[in-house]
Amino acid sequence: MTCRKYFVxxxxxxxxxxxxxxxxxGMTKAQYTNGSIQWGNMQHPTGLEFSDESAACxxxxxxxxxxxxxxxxxxxxxxxxxxxxxxxxxxxLTYLQQNYLxxxxxxxxxxxxxWNGYAQHWTFYGTPNTNPQDLVWDSTVxxxxxxxxxxxxxxxxxxxxxxxxxWDQYLNYNYNPPLPTSPNNPYVxxxxxxxxxxxxxxxxxxxNINYMSIDGYYGPDVTPYCYIxxxxxxxxxxxxxxxxxxxxxxxxxxxxxxxxxxxDGIHHSVIDSLNYASQNIWPGYNFGNTIxxxxxxxxxxxxxxxxxxxxxxxxxxxxx
Amino acid sequence: xxxxxxxxxxxxxxxxxxxxxxxxxLGVLAFSLIQAPQVHATETSVNTKLNAFLTNxxxxxxxxxxxxxxxxxxxxxxxxxxxxxxxxxxxxxxxxADNSSRLNVNSIIDRGVLISCTCRPIHGSLLYVxxxxxxxxxxGSRIMNDYRSFVSQNxxxxxxxxxxxxxxxxxxxxxxxxxxxxxNLQLETSQYSERISPVTNANETITTxxxxxxxxxxxxxxxxxxxxxxxxQLDSFVDTYxxxxxxxxxxxxxxxxxxxxxxxxxxxxVPLFQYDANGNxxxxxxxxxxxxxxxxxxMLPGDFWMTQPSLPIQLPNSSLxxxxxxxxxxxxxxxxxxxxxxxxxxxxxPIGNTLGIQVGVYGDTGQIHYRTYxxxxxxxxxxxxxxxxxxxxxxxxxxSPPPVGTKSQNSAxxxxxxxxxxxxxxxxxxxxxxxxxxxxxxxK
Numbered sequence: 001m002t003c004r005k006y007f008v009x010x011x012x013x014x015x016x017x018x019x020x021x022x023x024x025x026g027m028t029k030a031q032y033t034n035g036s037i038q039w040g041n042m043q044h045p046t047g048l049e050f051s052d053e054s055a056a057c058x059x060x061x062x063x064x065x066x067x068x069x070x071x072x073x074x075x076x077x078x079x080x081x082x083x084x085x086x087x088x089x090x091x092x093l094t095y096l097q098q099n100y101l102x103x104x105x106x107x108x109x110x111x112x113x114x115w116n117g118y119a120q121h122w123t124f125y126g127t128p129n130t131n132p133q134d135l136v137w138d139s140t141v142x143x144x145x146x147x148x149x150x151x152x153x154x155x156x157x158x159x160x161x162x163x164x165x166x167w168d169q170y171l172n173y174n175y176n177p178p179l180p181t182s183p184n185n186p187y188v189x190x191x192x193x194x195x196x197x198x199x200x201x202x203x204x205x206x207x208n209i210n211y212m213s214i215d216g217y218y219g220p221d222v223t224p225y226c227y228i229x230x231x232x233x234x235x236x237x238x239x240x241x242x243x244x245x246x247x248x249x250x251x252x253x254x255x256x257x258x259x260x261x262x263x264d265g266i267h268h269s270v271i272d273s274l275n276y277a278s279q280n281i282w283p284g285y286n287f288g289n290t291i292x293x294x295x296x297x298x299x300x301x302x303x304x305x306x307x308x309x310x311x312x313x314x315x316x317x318x319x320x
Numbered sequence: 321x322x323x324x325x326x327x328x329x330x331x332x333x334x335x336x337x338x339x340x341x342x343x344x345x346l347g348v349l350a351f352s353l354i355q356a357p358q359v360h361a362t363e364t365s366v367n368t369k370l371n372a373f374l375t376n377x378x379x380x381x382x383x384x385x386x387x388x389x390x391x392x393x394x395x396x397x398x399x400x401x402x403x404x405x406x407x408x409x410x411x412x413x414x415x416x417a418d419n420s421s422r423l424n425v426n427s428i429i430d431r432g433v434l435i436s437c438t439c440r441p442i443h444g445s446l447l448y449v450x451x452x453x454x455x456x457x458x459x460g461s462r463i464m465n466d467y468r469s470f471v472s473q474n475x476x477x478x479x480x481x482x483x484x485x486x487x488x489x490x491x492x493x494x495x496x497x498x499x500x501x502x503x504n505l506q507l508e509t510s511q512y513s514e515r516i517s518p519v520t521n522a523n524e525t526i527t528t529x530x531x532x533x534x535x536x537x538x539x540x541x542x543x544x545x546x547x548x549x550x551x552x553q554l555d556s557f558v559d560t561y562x563x564x565x566x567x568x569x570x571x572x573x574x575x576x577x578x579x580x581x582x583x584x585x586x587x588x589x590v591p592l593f594q595y596d597a598n599g600n601x602x603x604x605x606x607x608x609x610x611x612x613x614x615x616x617x618x619m620l621p622g623d624f625w626m627t628q629p630s631l632p633i634q635l636p637n638s639s640l641x642x643x644x645x646x647x648x649x650x651x652x653x654x655x656x657x658x659x660x661x662x663x664x665x666x667x668x669x670p671i672g673n674t675l676g677i678q679v680g681v682y683g684d685t686g687q688i689h690y691r692t693y694x695x696x697x698x699x700x701x702x703x704x705x706x707x708x709x710x711x712x713x714x715x716x717x718x719x720s721p722p723p724v725g726t727k728s729q730n731s732a733x734x735x736x737x738x739x740x741x742x743x744x745x746x747x748x749x750x751x752x753x754x755x756x757x758x759x760x761x762x763x764k
Contacts, residue, residue: 042673042697043595043672043673043698043699044593044595044599044601044672044673046591046593046601047590047591047592047674047693048590048644048692048693049693049695108697109697110673110697110698110699111697111698111699112698112699113699128599129599158697159697159698160696160697160698160699161698165518169518188515188517188518188521189518190518210518210519211517211518211519212518213516213517214515214516214517214518215514215516215524218514218516218524218526218550218555219514219516219517219522219524219550221516221517230697233696233697233698234696234697234698235694235695235696235697236673236693236694236695236696236697238692238693238695239678239692239693239694239695240662240678240680240690240692242616242662243541243616243618243620243662244618244620245620245623245625245626245645245660245680245689245690246625247692263392263394263396263409264392264393264394264409265392266390266392266411268392268411268426269424271424271438271440272411272424272426272438275426275436275438275556276409279428279436280398280400282541282542283400283542283560283563283564283621284435284436284542284543284544284546284558284559284560284563285541285546285558286436286438286546286548286556286558288526288528288548288555288556289528289530289546289548298675298696299666300670300675300696316424316442
């Protein structure tokens, strides 16, 4: 009897622990199934642009929160730079990775290029200064993700330069390649690892794969990733879209309005959402026939930069 | 007796209450029954029209497909058309029985007229009733012909513009890049090949046919027909020609628009700052001494941007963003296209990332429509003295201590015990229990 009692007690304890553990695991998983992060900063956060960027991050956060997603708006350094934004970003990405939270990111703000001693890298302004430790580097982003499968499945990066193909297959570099459409941009590489192993290029940094389609709009691939960024300079959200009176803020607004299912309750694909946003800015125009897709040129620092919004990976991606 | 009468009255009241309740329920039910078919009928009507378009114009073999995902359907009166137009959107995914072909279909229907349809294979190829011509001009001509019949059968619309569009297409000899004008239509063609895979070097060929309304050299880009083909298959179809009316011509000349716009840009009192090496701002005025400009004339709908003013914005740092959009002095209609000169004036030298000021000038009245910054989001210069490493100094992140702890990392610690740890603990407990049980049994 003593033995049986003992056995029963152990079994009850075992069952209780299993039950509690199951609840805990269940709660963890049930609490959040997906992540949505809004990031970014300007080199000098002032003016209408700052106001529009803040508003865009805010509204996206509102919409993904409605879906019960783990949502954090980190726009404009919410933590007074303590710890530095780069550390904050690294920790947040590590958290998302470790908890297998498939995440949609929207990053808006300023880009900066920087040199780490091995290669030229691509960075974001995390805070309004150019201290290297306050910039968020491609290699830092990738460090939080690699070598695991990236959980950053959709990345919409509205900054200059962080969405271009600047290298050919031999890694010959052209900082200002031709427009992605006619005449064809001959460059096909969006990221690589420098000789010291650090990731170069944001599309590779976020997705951690080097084989995404470089035209995810007309030629989407079957990877689980989609990355949108700008080749060359991007325009501010407060700027007026050419051939329209709408500011580019409205493009972001309508994209996420459709993408997050605010119109009809359906999470639409990136391709369809790009088309929907375009139709609202330029009535009757799908994304493939807009200036964003077909490109434009900006004269800056003595160079005519060829610029365009680029879609990498699987344009059929939609929010789970 | 008085008590009995009172009871009866109360009973009557109860009956009245029940009747009242029943009437309300019946009313709600009747309302629901009336509403439901109406909503359903609208969606069904759109669906029927879309299916007819897919079958008769794109010639897709719809019999071989079934809808696999819930249809996305919306019915709104968007502000972009001044609330005057009922806009429906309908989207779905179709698949064949063996799943060898999956299509994504997305459409926009304004006032019951299909103005946009994209139809793309997600997997496999499109299945047609009869394979389309591999010659884009032939295929485009056939589509335009079928579309004209579709419009005649479904809408009370003049189709002469479609006849003209088809004739213009038949005269195209160079798809790569051409522009031709006939009557009030301008046909632009483009064709280019693009690599889509950095690994396999796979290519795709995109061809576009674009007819735009034009009048006296002014191009009304909102009033147009557009077809694009990916690798010879129609990818999207747009026709907004019947949606917009043409408003007044521009009476303000190019030179007048520059003069008006430049004066307005110079008077635009926006906060602009130059920053020193330590990031300290100094308020500066733009240098216009060597200013340059871009100009174009657009025909834009008189939507809410023309009728509602933007308000000044007070930012947390107390700087004030002045009003940037000014309501039109005259009545504008959301479905009419008005001439607007769009100008960008570039400072002699950029101020931070701000390159200049954009100004919109109404081409018919000369009034300022909008003024705003023109800025880019980033710097191209290498950071001076940026030799210090922000990236980790070791490639093996797991061997390095993580960066400074934060709230997010603390919250992350809740989950740091991997899921398999629980399984290990449970397995150990089970083994322990069995071991004890067996030991005790043997002891007996």
